[in-house]
Amino acid sequence: MAMAAVGPGFLTQTATFTGQMGANFGFAILICIVVDIIVQMNIWRIIVVSGKRAQVIANEVFPGLGYVLSFLVALGGLFFNIGNVGGAGLGLNVLFGISPENGAVIAAALAIIVLVVKNALTVMDRTVQILAVVKVAILVYIISVMAVPYQTAVIHSFMPTQINFYSIVTIVGGTVGGYISFSGGHRLIEGGLKGKENIKYINEGSLTGIGIASLIRIMLFLAGLAVVTTGYKLDPTNPAASIFKYAAGNFGYKFFGILLFAAGMTSTLGSTFTSTSFLDYAISTKGQNKYLKYRSWLIVAFIVISTVIFYSIGSPAKVLVVVGALNGFVLPIALAILLAAAVKRKIVGDYKHPKTLIYLGWLVVAFMAFASIETFINLF
DSSP, X not given: OHHHHXXXXXXXXXXXXXXXXXXXXXXXXXXXXXXXXXXXXXXXXXXXXXXXXXXXXXHHHSTTHHHHHHHHHHXXXXXXXXXXXXXXXXXXXXXXXXXXXXXXXXHHHHHHHHHHSTTHHHHHHHHHHHHHHHHHHHHHHHHHTSOOOHHHHHHHXXXXXXXXXXXHHHHHHHHHSTXXXXXXXXXXXXXXXXXXXGHHHHHHHHHHHHHHHHXXXXXXXXXXXXXXXXXXXXXXXXXXXXXXXXXXXXXXXXXXXXXXXHHHHHHHHHHHHHXXXXXXXXXXXXTBOOHHXXXXXXXXXXXXXXXXXXXXXXXXXXHHHHHXXXXXXXXXXXXXXXXXXXXXXXXXXXXXXXXXXHHHHHHHHHHHHHHHHHHHHHHO
C-alpha cells in the first residue's frame, strides 16, 4: 500500500506544491496524514472482517453499486497508471537519456513480466519491498546533505498562512484515493487473511503503510523546502528531479533517476494489481468468479492501454498532478459505501465496527466532498 502510494505522482505532487506554497504545504501534509489513517483503518477493517472485496461489499449494500465502484476505481487506477509508467519512463530518461516515452515502454514490459509470471504475487511483494528500501535510503542521503529549515516547517504546518484545497485533495487522492485505499485490504484477503480475529494485523498493516508513506512525504517536503527557501525555482517539467540536482549535483540527479524509476515500477505494480482486482466481479456471471481465467489478459491490457495513452500525450509532470486530484474525487464515494457496509450484519456478521472510526469516517467523507467541490469550482 505504501509503495503503491509513493509513486511518481506522489513525488511530483509533493515537489510541485512545496515549490508553490513553501512551508505552508506542511499543513496539507498534516491533514493528509490524519485523513489517511482514518480512511485506511476503516476500509481495511471492513474488507478483511467481511472477507470480501470492496466491489462485492458495495453490491451487497445496494444492488449494482459494486459495478459503479469498480468503474470509478478502475478508471481512476488507469489514469494513475498513465502517470506511473510515465514516471518510470522519466526515471530512465534521467538515468540513461532515453526519451520518457520509450522509457515508459520498457517499464511497462518489465511490469507485465513481474505480474504474469508464476508466483507473481510473491515476486510483486518482494520487488516492492526491495524498491521501498532504495527509496528511503536515497531520501535519507539527500536530507543529510542539506540545511533543512525545520522550525519554519513545523510552525507553518500547524499555523499556515495559506490553505490550498487543491493541494489537499491531490495529495490525499495520491495517497489513499481511488485504488490505493483498497490495495492493502485486497492484498490481505488475497493472501488468506480474513475475519475479525485478524484485527491486530489489519491495524499493524494499515498504520505501517501510512507511516512509511507519510515519512517519505515529509522527507521529500523538507528536502524541497530547503531548496526553495534559497530562492531556487524548481523545474516545472520535473520538479522533484530539480530538488535532487540542486541538493547533490549530478550525483543526486542520477540517484533521483533510480528513485523515480523505483517509484514508477512499484506504483505500476500496485495500481495494476488492485485495479484489475476490481474487474473480477464485473466479468463474473451470477457472482461466480471467473477472474483467474482472464487475469493475465486484464493485466497486460491495463498496462498496455496506460502506456499507449502516455505515449500519445506526454507531459508526465502535469499528468501526475491532475490524476491525484481525480482520485481524490473518488475517495468520499468509496469511503461512504464502505462505512454504510460496516453496520450491516449480513456483511460483517457479529463484528462491531468502532463508533469512533465510523464518526471520523463520515467526517472525512464530508470534508473530502467539500474539498473536492471547492477544487472543482476553482479549476473550472
